[in-house]
Amino acid sequence: MAASLIIEHLTFQYSDGTPPALSDFSLTVPTPSCCAILGPTGSGKTTLLHLLVGSLMKHHPSSIAHGSIMINHVRYEPAPKEVLFPTVGLTLQDPYVQLSGIRETVHSEVALTLELLGTEPSMIDAQVQKTLRELGLYELSHRRPNTLSGGETQRVALATVLVADPLLLLMDEPATALDYGAQAQLKSTLRHLKEKTTLLITDTHIDFVLEVADRFVVLDKGTCILSCSKAEFLAHLPELGNLLPVDDWREVLKLRERRSPHTERVFKALGFT
Amino acid sequence: MTNYHLGPKSALTLLLTTCAFTLPWKIQLALLCLVVLLPFIAPPLRPISPKASRTFLKFIWFSCTLGAVIVFVNGLLIRGDEITYEFGPIVLSTEGIVFGLQTAPRLLLISFSILLLFISTPIRSIIDRLQESGLPRTMVMVLLLALYFVETLPDRIERIFVAQEARGAPIRASLLSRLKALVTILSPLLLSSLSESVERGTALELRGFLVSTLSVPPPARARTPHIATIVFLCVSLLLVAYRILVWLRP
Numbered sequence: 009m010a011a012s013l014i015i016e017h018l019t020f021q022y023s024d025g026t027p028p029a030l031s032d033f034s035l036t037v038p039t040p041s042c043c044a045i046l047g048p049t050g051s052g053k054t055t056l057l058h059l060l061v062g063s064l065m066k067h068h069p070s071s072i073a074h075g076s077i078m079i080n081h082v083r084y085e086p087a088p089k090e091v092l093f094p095t096v097g098l099t100l101q102d103p104y105v106q107l108s109g110i111r112e113t114v115h116s117e118v119a120l121t122l123e124l125l126g127t128e129p130s131m132i133d134a135q136v137q138k139t140l141r142e143l144g145l146y147e148l149s150h151r152r153p154n155t156l157s158g159g160e161t162q163r164v165a166l167a168t169v170l171v172a173d174p175l176l177l178l179m180d181e182p183a184t185a186l187d188y189g190a191q192a193q194l195k196s197t198l199r200h201l202k203e204k205t206t207l208l209i210t211d212t213h214i215d216f217v218l219e220v221a222d223r224f225v226v227l228d229k230g231t232c233i234l235s236c237s238k239a240e241f242l243a244h245l246p247e248l249g250n251l252l253p254v255d256d257w258r259e260v261l262k263l264r265e266r267r268s269p270h271t272e273r274v275f276k277a278l279g280f281t
Numbered sequence: 282m283t284n285y286h287l288g289p290k291s292a293l294t295l296l297l298t299t300c301a302f303t304l305p306w307k308i309q310l311a312l313l314c315l316v317v318l319l320p321f322i323a324p325p326l327r328p329i330s331p332k333a334s335r336t337f338l339k340f341i342w343f344s345c346t347l348g349a350v351i352v353f354v355n356g357l358l359i360r361g362d363e364i365t366y367e368f369g370p371i372v373l374s375t376e377g378i379v380f381g382l383q384t385a386p387r388l389l390l391i392s393f394s395i396l397l398l399f400i401s402t403p404i405r406s407i408i409d410r411l412q413e414s415g416l417p418r419t420m421v422m423v424l425l426l427a428l429y430f431v432e433t434l435p436d437r438i439e440r441i442f443v444a445q446e447a448r449g450a451p452i453r454a455s456l457l458s459r460l461k462a463l464v465t466i467l468s469p470l471l472l473s474s475l476s477e478s479v480e481r482g483t484a485l486e487l488r489g490f491l492v493s494t495l496s497v498p499p500p501a502r503a504r505t506p507h508i509a510t511i512v513f514l515c516v517s518l519l520l521v522a523y524r525i526l527v528w529l530r531p
Binding site: 109 | 403404408422425426428429433477480481483484485486488489490
């Protein structure tokens with residue numbers, strides 16, 4: 009079951025006198041869907057994710073926040089003050105940090121999440137196996153986590169969160185350190201995931217999220233400057249050159265304007281309407 | 282689950298540590314030779330991985346150097362009536378050398394006894410036992426993270442060395458330059474370790490660490506102590522009793 013997410017007029021400052029990391033930010037994410045939060049470094053993407061999961065207000069008691077967040081019909085004013093896991097799961101930008109480093113195998117690393125949650129020991133193994141199969145990681149069950157490739161580590165990091173079945177999954181720049189093949193695998197996983205979980209993915213590049221997300225939000229210095237569907241986002245793309253690396257996409261958009269049968273096929277394959 | 286004989290091995294560590302404080306240095310030296318051979322002749326004490334095996338072999342060489350340095354430094358610094366060796370300003374006293382010979386096996390015996398436990402037992406097995414003993418899970422996790430930090434420290438230093446080398450710093454030119462480089466990387470090393478610890482802590486918290494349901498205690502298993510555990514513990518107690526009697530004797 010996926011969770012709905014409604015953010016209303018959220019403003020956040022790390023402390024009094026500092027510029028707001030988020031300013032009057034509002035967003036509604038229907039269930040189930042995938043929303044991409046785009047923007048340059050320092051635009052407030054990671055702050056937003058940590059506010060949603062509850063770790064930011066908990067660890068920054070002197071921070072100042074206004075507005076409200078509603079997750080799965082539960083309202084938090086201004087934001088959750090306790091970590092909401094397993095209702096909300098967050099994967100960090102660095103997947104190597106996400107893994108505890110203290111478990112011998114991928115299976116036991118994923119199982120650690122359930123152990124930490126106090127799950128009945130007899131149920132842990134089945135749940136871990138199910139998650140590993142879903143993410144195509146079953147073959148890696150007995151591998152040592154520190155011997156995995158970047159893409160595999162990213163998917164194992166995702167498994168450590170997904171094993172608890174979060175209703176809302178937040179991912180902080182999941183594709184940053186991945187090569188093309190690993191990105192393609194992760195995209196396929198996320199396309200499958202968004203059918204049952206609400207996803208919120210941040211990124212500084214367009215390429216990865218364009219094939220996965222249904223809704224796009226662009227942040228700049230904590231302010232939402234665009235919140236729209238994929239079609240609207242593509243239409244606005246040329247205006248975002250100062251915030252996002254859109255140069256390559258300008259060429260793609262030019263091709264799109266020509267509308268030849270070949271480009272039509274390419275756009276269809278990419279999931280564009 | 283594989284039985285790693287944690288009880289007997291912990292008791293053996295305790296016994297060897299007791300020996301290091303109660304027996305004469307010559308017996309300690311003989312025991313040390315036996316302990317070095319144990320991983321090769323006693324199956325329960327075999328290293329659990331090639332990495333553990335390499336660590337043990339490296340530590341044998343390291344302990345030889347350390348033992349020699351302890352004897353030399355004591356011989357050099359402790360002044361006595363009898364001179365064993367004299368070469369220019371280097372004068373080694375017999376009293377100092379004897380004191381070094383008494384100290385080195387003690388230190389090495391304690392180090393080897395602890396190392397034996399760790400090279401032959403997976404960390405997971407130690408954690409399970411700690412939890413079964415009733416140690417809170419939060420405490421166990423903090424211990425594990427500390428162990429992880431120690432384990433990854435050499436790799437972290439190596440990474441910084443490689444990065445410094447790439448910038449042209451002559452850090453591997455000599456032992457002195459390595460030592461100098463080690464001093465200069467201390468602050469970045471500490472800062473990066475602290476930063477990673479915070480991130481790792483956050484990541485664990487985001488996976489449910491410290492969640493209220495955590496208070497579910499792990500099931501405790503009733504165990505009958507292994508005969509070796511009882512024997513090692515009894516011998517340790519006897520040695521302590523013997524030492525106390527020797528002290529009390531007029």
